[in-house]
Amino acid sequence: MPENAYMPRSAKVQWMRDETPDVRTLGLVLEDPASATRFQWRAGQFALFSVFGAGECVFTLANSPTRRTTTGSDGNGQAQVTDEAPTIECTFRAVGKITNALRQLDAGQVAGIRGPYGNAFDVEAWKGHHVAIVGGGIGMAAVRSPLQYVLDHRADYGEVHVLNGARSVGDVVYASEMSEWAQRGAEVVCTVDPGGETPDWGGRVGMIPAVFEELALAPEKRIVVACGPPVMLRYLFASLKKLGFPPCDVVTTLENRMKCGVGHCGRCNVGRTYLCTSGPVFTWAQLQSMPEDL
Amino acid sequence: MSRDDGTSYLLTETQLRAWLDELIADDWQLVAPVVDAGPPRFEPVTHAGQVALDAAPGPPTRWSAKEYLLPRQETLLHYAASGAGVEITAPPADARPRVLFGLAPCDAAGLQRLAATFETGPGDPYFQARRQSTAIVSLACRAAGPMCFCTAVGGSPGGQGGSDVQLLAVQIQGESGFILRPLTDKGARLVEASSDAWSACSPELEASAEQRLRQVEETISRETLPAATPGLLEQGFDDEVWQELADPCLGCRVCTMVCPSCSCFDVYDEGTAACGQRCRCWDGCTQALFTAHATGHNPRPTQAARLRQRVMHKFSYFPSEHAGRSMCVGCGRCAVSCPAGLDLHQTVMRVLERTASAEGAGHA
Numbered sequence: 001m002p003e004n005a006y007m008p009r010s011a012k013v014q015w016m017r018d019e020t021p022d023v024r025t026l027g028l029v030l031e032d033p034a035s036a037t038r039f040q041w042r043a044g045q046f047a048l049f050s051v052f053g054a055g056e057c058v059f060t061l062a063n064s065p066t067r068r069t070t071t072g073s074d075g076n077g078q079a080q081v082t083d084e085a086p087t088i089e090c091t092f093r094a095v096g097k098i099t100n101a102l103r104q105l106d107a108g109q110v111a112g113i114r115g116p117y118g119n120a121f122d123v124e125a126w127k128g129h130h131v132a133i134v135g136g137g138i139g140m141a142a143v144r145s146p147l148q149y150v151l152d153h154r155a156d157y158g159e160v161h162v163l164n165g166a167r168s169v170g171d172v173v174y175a176s177e178m179s180e181w182a183q184r185g186a187e188v189v190c191t192v193d194p195g196g197e198t199p200d201w202g203g204r205v206g207m208i209p210a211v212f213e214e215l216a217l218a219p220e221k222r223i224v225v226a227c228g229p230p231v232m233l234r235y236l237f238a239s240l241k242k243l244g245f246p247p248c249d250v251v252t253t254l255e256n257r258m259k260c261g262v263g264h265c266g267r268c269n270v271g272r273t274y275l276c277t278s279g280p281v282f283t284w285a286q287l288q289s290m291p292e293d294l
Numbered sequence: 295m296s297r298d299d300g301t302s303y304l305l306t307e308t309q310l311r312a313w314l315d316e317l318i319a320d321d322w323q324l325v326a327p328v329v330d331a332g333p334p335r336f337e338p339v340t341h342a343g344q345v346a347l348d349a350a351p352g353p354p355t356r357w358s359a360k361e362y363l364l365p366r367q368e369t370l371l372h373y374a375a376s377g378a379g380v381e382i383t384a385p386p387a388d389a390r391p392r393v394l395f396g397l398a399p400c401d402a403a404g405l406q407r408l409a410a411t412f413e414t415g416p417g418d419p420y421f422q423a424r425r426q427s428t429a430i431v432s433l434a435c436r437a438a439g440p441m442c443f444c445t446a447v448g449g450s451p452g453g454q455g456g457s458d459v460q461l462l463a464v465q466i467q468g469e470s471g472f473i474l475r476p477l478t479d480k481g482a483r484l485v486e487a488s489s490d491a492w493s494a495c496s497p498e499l500e501a502s503a504e505q506r507l508r509q510v511e512e513t514i515s516r517e518t519l520p521a522a523t524p525g526l527l528e529q530g531f532d533d534e535v536w537q538e539l540a541d542p543c544l545g546c547r548v549c550t551m552v553c554p555s556c557s558c559f560d561v562y563d564e565g566t567a568a569c570g571q572r573c574r575c576w577d578g579c580t581q582a583l584f585t586a587h588a589t590g591h592n593p594r595p596t597q598a599a600r601l602r603q604r605v606m607h608k609f610s611y612f613p614s615e616h617a618g619r620s621m622c623v624g625c626g627r628c629a630v631s632c633p634a635g636l637d638l639h640q641t642v643m644r645v646l647e648r649t650a651s652a653e654g655a656g657h658a
Contacts (some may be wrong), residue, residue, distance in 0.1 A: 006370045006561075006572070010297055010380045052373045052380055053567040096588030110380045112373075114472045230591065256584055256593060257563040259574075262415045266558035266579060269603075270593065271531075272611040277415060291531055 005262050008112030009035040013105050019173045020166075022151055023138060024103050025062065025091040028111060036085035039116070039136035041065055041087045043145040044084055044253055044281045047115030049090050050217060050259050054101035057200045058258045060280070061116060062141050063089035064148035083196055088113060091141035091173065117261040120279050121146040123153075132215075133186075134236065136165045136208050136228020140173040142280075143227045151184040158222075160186040161215065164280060165208040165228070168196030189215065209239040219245040227253050237284060247285035254280050302475040302494040303485075304464075310472050313488045314342035317393055320487070320549040322429075322485065325362050326395040327354040333400070336362070345395065347463075347470075352439020353398040353625045358554035362394055363405060363424050364412075369576040370420065370561065387423035393484065395431045399453035399460075400444045400625040402432040404554025406456030407612070407621050412556040420590050429480050432457040434503075435510055440624030443516035444638045449624055451514075452507035461482055464502045473503055516639050521618065523646065524610040530649040531602070539641050540601040542634035547578030549628035550604070551639070558584075579603045601641075610641055 011028040018024050031269035032035035041047075041061050050056035053167040069293045103117055105111060123146055150157050162181055168170040169192055182188045191204035191211045204211050208228065225234055233252060240250055254275050259265035263277040271291040273279070282290075297556070303552050318324050318341065328337045336359040339345055346354065371579050374381050383644040397405075412421040435451035444450060458481035462473040473495050474480040487587075520526070550556040560577040577584060580600045586592040594600050612621035623637065629637040 004384055004419045007382060007384060008371075010382065012379075049561075050572075051567075052375075052572075053563050053565055053570055055563045056561060056572070100590065110375075110378070112380075112382070124502075129419060132399065174511060245352060257587060259559065264415070264418060264557065264559075265561070265577075266607070269607075269611070271606075293615060 003262070005114065008048070008114040010038075010057075010110050011088065011113045012119060013107050013111060014111050015107060017103070017176075019175070020171045022095070023091060023093045023141075023173050025089055025141075025170075026102065026105065026111070027087045027089055028113065029085045029087055030111070030113065033085060039086060039088065039113075039164040041116035043121035043149045044121040045116040045118050046140075046255075046280055047088070047090075047113050047117065048258070048263075049092075049102065050112035050114075050291075051098060051101040051105065052110070052112060055098045056112070056259070057092075057096075057098040057102070058255065058261065059090045060091055060142040060145065060253065060255070061088060062144050063087065064152060067148050067227050091138070091144070093138045114267065117276055119278070121149075121225065121253075121281050123149045126150070127153075127156040128158070128221070130217070130222040132163065132217055132222060132224045132252065134163045134165075134208060134212060134226040134228070135173070136226075136232040137167065137171065139226075139228035139232070140164055142255070143225050146225055147181065147186070151181060151189065151277070153188060155186045159217075161217065162186050162188045163191065163208060163212055163215070164188065165191045165193075165211070165232075167193050167197065169198045169201050169203075171196070182251045189252040190220040194229060207235070209235040212236060213243065218242070219243055219249070222249065224250045225252070226250065240284070247288060248283050249286035252282060252284065252287070254282060302487060302495045302500060303492040304466070304467065304499065305474055305492055307470045308473070309492060310347075310461075311342035311345070312352075312513055313485070314345060314395065315485070316488055318342070321391060323390055323392040325359060325392060326397055327488050332394075336396075338653045343605060347433075347568060348611070349467060350439065351437035352435065352442045353401055354396060356627065356631060357406060357552050358625070358627060359397055360405065360408060360554050360556075362392060363428065364409060364559075364576070365419055367573055368420060369571045369573050371566075371572045372570075373572065375567065378640075379414070384419075387419060389423045389427045392418050392424070392428045393431060395429060396433055397430060397432045397457070398625065399432050399451060399457070399650075400442075400449055400455035400556050400623040402430050403444075403449055403453055403623040404625060405430065407555035407616075407619070407623065408557055410616055411612075413508065414589060429458045429484050429617060430456060431459040431461060431481075431484070434460060434462045434507055436506075438514045439630075440509055441629040441637070442514050442624065444624035445511055445514045446516045446518050446639060447620040447622050447624040450507070452504070452511040457481075462507070464499060464503050464506075469624075473500065518625075519609070519620070520646070523620075523642070524613045524618070526646055526649045527610040527642070529606060529652070530645045531606070533645065533648050533652070535645060535648045536598040536602045537596070539636075539644060540568060540598040543597050543601050543636060544634055544639075545578060545581050545597055545600060546633065547581050548631045548633065550578030551576055551638070552627040552631045554625060554627070555623060557603075577608070579607070605638070605641060605645070608638075626644045 014027040256268035268275040326345040412418040529620045538586040
């Protein structure tokens with residue numbers, strides 16, 4: 001009999017961090033040391049996270065495999081995880097039953113994790129290139145892992161830009177990390193939608209595609225990595241086209257509802273392409289051959 | 295798996311029922327068509343007398359026998375809080391020896407398609423344990439049902455795909471009898487304890503049974519789908535005809551429930567944080583919430599997009615990954631059960647017509 005893909009491993013919440021009023025990051029460590037050691041992932045892969053009694057939900061693994069040790073608050077102060085077992089980070093917006101249950105978890109409580117699944121960003125092939133990372137809202141969670149990877153191998157890449165966009169100042173995901181990204185050599189631009197700014201806002205005001213155009217990045221030897229709501233991607237692709245970016249140099253990661261993660265439940269496909277087994281990472285060129293069913 | 299030594303036996307109905315009783319005595323769970331006061335259905339029986347050998351023309355029941363390989367609902371795991379952690383255990387595999395008896399050839403072929411889905415990638419231990427311990431005995435069709443279109447999708451009333459043993463009903467001197475053909479090693483094992491008492495079937499009787507099957511085949515008038523159907527449907531992906539075709543569709547999913555090859559499922563938890571189970575149950579792509587995200591975004595926002603998904607999966611996506619074989623086996627169950635009267639074969643033909651006329655217009 002094949003291995004049972006549906007059996008999650010139990011993982012203990014080490015710390016929680018509120019990114020925005022409704023976005024939270026959890027740091028989790030698998031309880032069984034052997035499972036923890038076996039849990040090797042690549043930037044861009046996803047896993048199914050579960051709260052027992054509420055159900056299972058799919059999220060990108062939010063931290064880079066180069067960030068196995070992380071710190072955060074366990075509710076009683078700073079908790080540093082320095083064990084051999086990697087911290088698995090999951091950033092989610094609490095919108096439904098399972099994400100709200102995940103948000104209720106305290107440090108020391110248990111969630112389920114199975115995976116990693118799917119393909120990954122080709123971060124090795126980007127070496128020698130400039131990299132521009134674009135995240136819209138919670139979409140930033142899906143491109144943080146390749147961003148961290150690039151920053152952790154900073155010398156191997158050219159210019160690194162991050163464009164982090166949100167509806168409003170209070171909705172900026174990973175606001176507390178942007179200075180770290182800048183210190184490690186990324187040019188970080190944060191923008192909020194018009195109307196979402198506050199009087200003391202020091203960042204940009206404007207929609208992501210427009211702000212990206214203002215950056216006036218030359219397309220030569222530059223990889224654009226973007227994730228965000230479908231409408232953002234549509235306009236961003238139009239901007240990228242205008243700027244002359246070839247579709248094969250633009251990479252995104254797609255998310256759909258998934259129940260199995262292994263190509264059986266029939267839910268995540270876009271046309272004939274199952275996001276779980278052929279994705280979630282696709283180039284813009286690949287998207288052009290898929291029906292507009294996003 | 296295949297076993298082609300040509301052995302075939304001739305059994306009287308009494309001998310056939312005696313064989314079924316022997317299987318039951320030998321601890322096989324016998325699942326067979328039952329016709330009583332309720333709707334005809336596949337059900338475990340405790341003695342061969344309960345088995346309907348003369349069910350309606352075409353597939354013998356409204357629901358396929360799919361649920362014996364993929365239950366309507368099943369437990370994937372149990373969980374229980376223990377100390378500061380959680381204990382997660384899988385239920386014991388359902389590996390009970392089981393005979394699915396009296397399936398129409400389309401049903402047997404449908405379960406073969408179902409297996410093709412679950413055996414890709416990492417496989418599925420729940421499904422595969424059941425399938426390995428299950429033997430399938432199909433009964434060739436004596437007459438086609440009004441909605442049958444197996445011949446349009448590569449099947450036939452005497453099709454053998456997915457069967458371990460095939461039965462053909464014949465008349466022996468005015469009495470009802472059956473030609474029995476073991477088709478696989480599993481089928482051979484199913485008959486080995488009983489077959490010594492059976493007589494061999496004469497080539498003449500075999501030939502006349504085959505002749506009879508061809509006559510049944512000729513009564514199925516639905517047009518055969520062209521080999522190019524997968525690509526033609528893809529060309530019609532953006533055609534507005536989907537809207538018109540989906541207008542009557544209620545999104546009730548009954549088509550996916552009665553279908554022997556539909557495999558979509560949902561996974562959900564039943565219980566509290568302290569203990570409970572993770573389950574899966576049948577689900578269907580024609581339902582509005584099937585792909586809806588918690589944010590409200592829905593990649594298939596219209597009924598047209600959802601009906602198209604079902605048609606494309608059956609006739610385009612699946613075939614292009616399985617050597618051109620249609621996922622639909624033409625049993626017609628969806629058309630029989632659809633409260634809105636949608637007919638899958640007609641739906642596909644309508645899209646193909648549109649593609650053909652679009653091509654024609656393109657050439658003009």
